[in-house]
Amino acid sequence: MAEEKRSLNFIEQIIEEDLQNTHKKEELKFRFPPEPNGYLHIGHASSICLNFGLGEKYNAPVNLRFDDTNPIKEEQEFVDAIKEDVLWLGFKWEKECYASDYFQQLYDWAVEMIKNGDAYVDSQTSEEIALQKGTPTDPGKESQYRNRSVEENLDLFEKMKNGETPERGHVLRAKIDMTSPNMLMRDPVMYRCLHKNHHRTNDTWKIYPMYDWAHGESDFIENISHSFCTLEFLPHRELYNWFVEKVSKEGELKPKQREFARRNLSHTVVSKRKLMQLVEQGVVNSWDDPRMPTISGLRRRGYTPNSIRKFADSIGVGKRENMIDVAHLEFCAREDLNKTAPRVMGVLDPVKLVITNYEEGKEEWLEAENNPEDESAGSREIPFSRELYIEKEDFKESANRKFFRLTLGKEVRLKNAYIIKGEEVVKDSEGNITEIHCTYDPKSKSGSGTEESKRKVKGTLHWVSAKHALETEIRLYDRLFSVENPDGDKEKDYMEFVNPDSLEVIKGFVEPSLKSAGIQDKFQFQRIGYFCVDKDSKEGEPIFNRTVGLRDSWAKIK
Numbered sequence: 001m002a003e004e005k006r007s008l009n010f011i012e013q014i015i016e017e018d019l020q021n022t023h024k025k026e027e028l029k030f031r032f033p034p035e036p037n038g039y040l041h042i043g044h045a046s047s048i049c050l051n052f053g054l055g056e057k058y059n060a061p062v063n064l065r066f067d068d069t070n071p072i073k074e075e076q077e078f079v080d081a082i083k084e085d086v087l088w089l090g091f092k093w094e095k096e097c098y099a100s101d102y103f104q105q106l107y108d109w110a111v112e113m114i115k116n117g118d119a120y121v122d123s124q125t126s127e128e129i130a131l132q133k134g135t136p137t138d139p140g141k142e143s144q145y146r147n148r149s150v151e152e153n154l155d156l157f158e159k160m161k162n163g164e165t166p167e168r169g170h171v172l173r174a175k176i177d178m179t180s181p182n183m184l185m186r187d188p189v190m191y192r193c194l195h196k197n198h199h200r201t202n203d204t205w206k207i208y209p210m211y212d213w214a215h216g217e218s219d220f221i222e223n224i225s226h227s228f229c230t231l232e233f234l235p236h237r238e239l240y241n242w243f244v245e246k247v248s249k250e251g252e253l254k255p256k257q258r259e260f261a262r263r264n265l266s267h268t269v270v271s272k273r274k275l276m277q278l279v280e281q282g283v284v285n286s287w288d289d290p291r292m293p294t295i296s297g298l299r300r301r302g303y304t305p306n307s308i309r310k311f312a313d314s315i316g317v318g319k320r321e322n323m324i325d326v327a328h329l330e331f332c333a334r335e336d337l338n339k340t341a342p343r344v345m346g347v348l349d350p351v352k353l354v355i356t357n358y359e360e361g362k363e364e365w366l367e368a369e370n371n372p373e374d375e376s377a378g379s380r381e382i383p384f385s386r387e388l389y390i391e392k393e394d395f396k397e398s399a400n401r402k403f404f405r406l407t408l409g410k411e412v413r414l415k416n417a418y419i420i421k422g423e424e425v426v427k428d429s430e431g432n433i434t435e436i437h438c439t440y441d442p443k444s445k446s447g448s449g450t451e452e453s454k455r456k457v458k459g460t461l462h463w464v465s466a467k468h469a470l471e472t473e474i475r476l477y478d479r480l481f482s483v484e485n486p487d488g489d490k491e492k493d494y495m496e497f498v499n500p501d502s503l504e505v506i507k508g509f510v511e512p513s514l515k516s517a518g519i520q521d522k523f524q525f526q527r528i529g530y531f532c533v534d535k536d537s538k539e540g541e542p543i544f545n546r547t548v549g550l551r552d553s554w555a556k557i558k
């Protein structure tokens with residue numbers, strides 16, 4: 001498909017301007033910098049598609065950098081999951097980097113800064129430091145430790161590094177300006193003492209750098225030209241530049257931080273911390289629960305990499321935070337799966353249909369096209385016999401003229417098979433329909449070329465042969481939260497808006513060809529929606545996840 005022509009977004013405009021004025025094309029380099037403290041979510045997909053997308057567009061390298069400066073929350077499990085997700089989306093990084101690989105370099109630079117009078121050890125508690133910070137309109141107060149001698153600072157910093165001072169004993173602060181209108185410039189903390197095991201450096205370090213001190217320096221070490229982050233870091237830019245200035249030499253190319261708006265998705269939360277709470281409190285079963293907005297959850301649900309990339313590209317980058325309706329994500333899934341998913345038949349809420357003039361014991365294998373959107377997908381054979389299952393909702397004993405499905409005395413077509421006519425119903429003692437009896441027109445077989453086969457009837461129903469059908473577990477998912485913005489209520493916690501009916505497990509009948517379906521295989525159940533084989537399935541016993549319905553059912557309810 002031809003790439004749609006679109007105008008440059010504001011990030012691309014920044015790059016184009018820099019290419020005119022300050023940067024050579026071969027100097028462009030980007031990074032995606034997740035903290036390995038959880039699984040990636042759909043918001044991260046925007047950042048991944050932005051950074052790796054720029055890499056593709058400008059033929060520039062993109063690093064995957066783990067921002068692993070907080071050993072309390074970070075784990076190898078998350079590193080592995082993040083790598084899997086980025087690869088699955090179809091992107092390749094130039095180098096796999098870790099902020100922790102730069103701990104020694106960062107430490108050496110910090111020592112230089114102390115020697116140059118740009119940093120000092122503060123022995124106050126974090127509460128005392130906070131009290132001195134001032135407010136945006138009131139200047140802060142200088143710490144009584146601010147003017148320690150270089151020797152004393154070096155000695156204390158060394159002790160911090162060696163673990164000879166207690167965890168909350170001292171911090172290293174940059175010596176900037178306690179009266180700056182930018183609160184972040186009021187002597188920000190660079191290091192804190194933490195005697196915690198790190199998932200990569202183990203117990204080597206007893207001090208850990210803060211985000212602001214580590215991030216820009218990591219960008220600088222890796223020769224990143226443009227460092228894109230979300231808008232909340234806009235006020236950090238001044239500090240980012242201040243730190244880079246301290247560690248770089250004149251004439252060296254310095255990374256540029258630029259900000260774009262976070263992407264939020266309706267009816268869910270996009271924050272690793274909050275998603276972790278859902279897992280820990282058992283609201284969902286795992287990070288990759290198909291109801292989760294994580295990349296791994298969407299994958300398990302049946303989303304394709306292409307649908308997620310299309311989604312990210314179509315919402316683009318912006319300067320203002322906004323909420324994207326999850327219906328748009330579902331639309332992208334439908335659009336992609338429509339082209340790629342083979343068609344099959346499955347009945348989720350069955351009622352028996354008996355064709356009284358069809359010979360008992362007879363069976364036919366009928367040809368069915370695999371995907372009308374894709375000729376190369378070919379066809380398969382499906383069994384037909386006297387007793388079938390159809391959906392309960394596809395039959396009404398009596399109905400008005402707008403009901404284009406099966407009623408008594410009217411004709412409909414069975415998909416890929418024959419035209420049938422409703423004759424009578426069999427009911428149990430409570431009046432529930434147990435069987436529908438119908439007759440069929442033997443000359444009306446689909447594709448047989450007869451006059452009867454070309455006869456137009458109003459409705460077409462999907463069905464499965466009762467004798468041949470495979471009974472399977474089907475998991476129907478709904479929105480995880482029942483309101484558009486679970487975070488939008490100041491009085492209430494987002495947990496209060498969890499949708500109690502986000503998962504319904506049913507038994508359905510599917511055509512026998514699905515017995516051999518493999519995990520992650522995706523199908524369109526005709527007239528119902530898109531389904532994907534869950535990883536809980538056993539050989540020959542597929543369990544299906546509903547990825548998305550054929551149509552947007554929520555639009556009608558609203």
Ligand code: ATP
Nearest residue numbers: 033034035043044046047229230262263270271272
């Ligand atoms: P979370 O609160 O979910 O942990 P985060 O921003 O702290 O999010 P990081 O691992 O630090 O998560 O993010 C890696 C990159 O992804 C950062 O550049 C960040 O700005 C970006 N990112 C995170 N969430 C979103 C979002 N909702 N929309 C766009 N980009 C995002």
Ligand code: MG
Nearest residue numbers: 034035037272
């Ligand atoms: Mg974070």
